[in-house]
Amino acid sequence: MARSPKTAGKGRKLSNFLCFAIYSANLAFGRAYKPLLDKVGLTYTQYIALVALSDEDEQTVSALGEKLFLESNTLTPILKKLEQMGLIKRHRDPADERQVRLSLTPAGRRLIEQDLGGSLIEATGLGDDFPVVQKTVSRLRDNLLRATKADD
Amino acid sequence: MARSPKTAGKGRKLSNFLCFAIYSANLAFGRAYKPLLDKVGLTYTQYIALVALSDEDEQTVSALGEKLFLESNTLTPILKKLEQMGLIKRHRDPADERQVRLSLTPAGRRLIEQDLGGSLIEATGLGDDFPVVQKTVSRLRDNLLRATKADD
DNA sequence: TCCATATAAATCGTATCCGATTAAATCGGA
């Protein structure tokens, strides 16, 4: 899969793999963000987590994980780092001590309101297609996750 | 950036970020491939590297890196693992001992000719749009890399 | 020829991802 149906069977070229297009586009986004995020001392994943946290206060790790498609094994170290940087607060929910509640600090909110990636819209070169591509790729993701979850 | 131009300034929701759509679609592809690749003992990155190597024999690490948008720091450990698994051969070029030449072994070629991801085409749910999306995302990647390289 | 420069790959440290396991807290039926 991840290759065009049209070329199935032969021409097993990387350029025909959708999975590789996504994989390499993800690397490209990481590199495009790097110089912008370096200025504020954030990594790409930390930045994405921070954006998700700006959605709503007092989210649990699980709830954040559902938004990001990640679990506590990945998130816990990142969240501890963000807390250590003074950008978020973590505390056990008194009503259920198993859960950890997450909230941005004022510093974290200020940082995220800077619209750090704004200058990259033009760099995508997508123009008016931007929202279409965004929706198509999101749909692709949801389809893949549904199919993966279906047969496991 | 990575957010739709239309929503810039407010509604800083993750769902409006193109970078997040790509990031999460990449995770989704990795998970969709996982059960298929587990059967043959490959990781996702190893699989992608193997496909790129099937293009052509006697590629150098740098040449492979250009195709994959990676460098020797990432590739060397992966290539050593693939060699250890008996799927590729690595040897210094006698004409220039700085370079390492890479080729698939018969076992490596047999493995890659199985069309391991074929069953995932349907899972993308893209239908006839598959090749269009593949091209659009590749173009997005190239635009981002060009823009990133431009101002560094 | 000699050596400073350049190039290719490898190495190292940090930060993700992720499967598997663990630890702590909660829940629910006997």
Added chain:
DNA sequence: TCCGATTTAATCGGATACGATTTATATGGA
């Protein structure tokens, strides 16, 4: 009430990414 099953985070180990450095080789001008 009590204890086994469940749930939530955290921990651990293996495999990427990647900036920075190192090592080995090659090149070119004095």
